[in-house]
Amino acid sequence: MSRISVTPRGRLLRIVAACAVLLALIGYGLAQLLTGGPGAPRCTVRANGQSYSLSPEQAVNAATISAVGDARGLPERAVTIALATAMQESGLRNIHHGDRDSLGLFQQRPTQGWGSAAQITDPVYAAGKFYDHLVQVPGYSRLPLTVAAQKVQRSGFPQAYAKHEPDATLLASGLTGRAESSFSCTTSPGDGKPGNPSAVRAKLSREFGTTVQPAVTGGGGAGAARRGAGRTLTVPVGPVQEAPDDAPGRRGWELASWAVAHASELRIESVAFDGRVWTAEDSRDGWRKSGTAGASGDSVRITTLG
Numbered sequence: 001m002s003r004i005s006v007t008p009r010g011r012l013l014r015i016v017a018a019c020a021v022l023l024a025l026i027g028y029g030l031a032q033l034l035t036g037g038p039g040a041p042r043c044t045v046r047a048n049g050q051s052y053s054l055s056p057e058q059a060v061n062a063a064t065i066s067a068v069g070d071a072r073g074l075p076e077r078a079v080t081i082a083l084a085t086a087m088q089e090s091g092l093r094n095i096h097h098g099d100r101d102s103l104g105l106f107q108q109r110p111t112q113g114w115g116s117a118a119q120i121t122d123p124v125y126a127a128g129k130f131y132d133h134l135v136q137v138p139g140y141s142r143l144p145l146t147v148a149a150q151k152v153q154r155s156g157f158p159q160a161y162a163k164h165e166p167d168a169t170l171l172a173s174g175l176t177g178r179a180e181s182s183f184s185c186t187t188s189p190g191d192g193k194p195g196n197p198s199a200v201r202a203k204l205s206r207e208f209g210t211t212v213q214p215a216v217t218g219g220g221g222a223g224a225a226r227r228g229a230g231r232t233l234t235v236p237v238g239p240v241q242e243a244p245d246d247a248p249g250r251r252g253w254e255l256a257s258w259a260v261a262h263a264s265e266l267r268i269e270s271v272a273f274d275g276r277v278w279t280a281e282d283s284r285d286g287w288r289k290s291g292t293a294g295a296s297g298d299s300v301r302i303t304t305l306g
Contacts, residue, residue: 029077029252043261044184044271045174052167056264058092059185061105063261064207066175068127073207076176077141082130084168085149094123106130106153110292124207175261177254181276184259184286195267195304197233203266204235207258232268235300249274255300272301280305 043059045052054062062083069079086092089107101109101117104126106113119125133152134140140148145165150158174183237252256273263271263280270279272295277285295301 001259041186041188043183045171045179045183047170047173047179047182050166050170052170054092054171056185056187056261059261060265061086061092061259062171063175064123065105065127066172066254067207067258068124070176071207072128072131072135073134074131076172076178078131078134080168080172081134081140081145081148081178081221082127082163083171084145084161084164085130085153087164087168088149089153094121094126096121105278117230138306175245175254175257177250177252177257180249180274181254181256181287183257183260184278184283185263186283187264187280193267194306195231195269197231197304198234200262200268200302200304203262204233204255204258208255232301232303232306235302237273237299249297252300259300259302267305268302269305270301270303271304273297273299 041056043051043056044054065082065086066079069082081122083092086105089102090105092105094105095107096103101111103110103117105123106121106126108120108126108129110117110120113121114129115125120129130152134148135150137143137148140151142153144162145168146159146162149155149161153161155161173179235255237255252273256278257270259266259268259271260278262268263278263283268280270277272278272290274297275290275295277290277295278287282288
């Protein structure tokens with residue numbers, strides 16, 4: 001029997017090929033770990049033929065940044081600048097590490113007077129501090145985004161914010177309600193834990209300030225009352241502070257988008273507004289026309305899981 005000899009060069013090629021396959025498998029595994037795998041919950045904003053997707057964690061933080069801007073009566077441009085900054089600094093994640101003592105969504109530093117570590121890692125506080133500094137920049141809404149962001153952040157890479165402007169602009173349009181029903185999330189199968197309307201109400205009030213005063217009500221109609229009594233928040237809507245003539249549509253979609261972004265965190269079963277409804281059960285269908293009561297244009301109805 002003849003024996004096939006393998007040259008050193010042949011062995012090297014085989015080793016290189018094996019390493020390449022191994023690295024590819026490792027890369028695929030890491031991608032699945034980081035993204036949650038195929039079909040993992042995602043949030044997406046779609047408007048004007050464009051789309052941008054992010055994880056539920058990122059969506060919660062983005063919605064909080066938008067809500068805090070609204071509570072301060074700031075224009076959509078301020079929200080866009082804040083979102084682009086957080087995209088660059090933390091990837092819209094509330095991280096507890098960074099360069100030197102940088103922390104949180106905006107990588108703010110306790111030693112530079114931004115607040116304590118506990119405060120900076122509170123997204124509501126961090127967004128508020130960013131806006132505090134932004135509004136001190138003369139004409140910030142007319143400046144190039146990267147210039148406005150840099151005047152707040154004092155980054156060593158001032159041009160880095162610019163690349164996030166298109167996605168931040170699109171995301172802001174959905175979260176502020178300008179692009180109605182454009183923001184939606186998919187959810188994973190629930191773990192059976194019920195929601196808490198009081199937790200939703202408290203978070204709404206904290207992030208939007210005194211502009212939201214929801215009341216717990218029953219459902220709309222006998223069937224809905226059986227399913228949702230005591231679990232539904234009816235949130236009256238009015239004009240956004242930036243555009244008082246745009247009532248109540250834009251304000252309603254802002255609140256509705258916020259609720260959908262927080263659906264997994266706050267165990268929200270459904271959100272209804274202006275003839276449309278989003279449900280956790282059919283979340284992959286996004287916003288659908290509602291044939292039931294409760295999806296009016298003068299209030300947003302948020303029902304938690306029972």
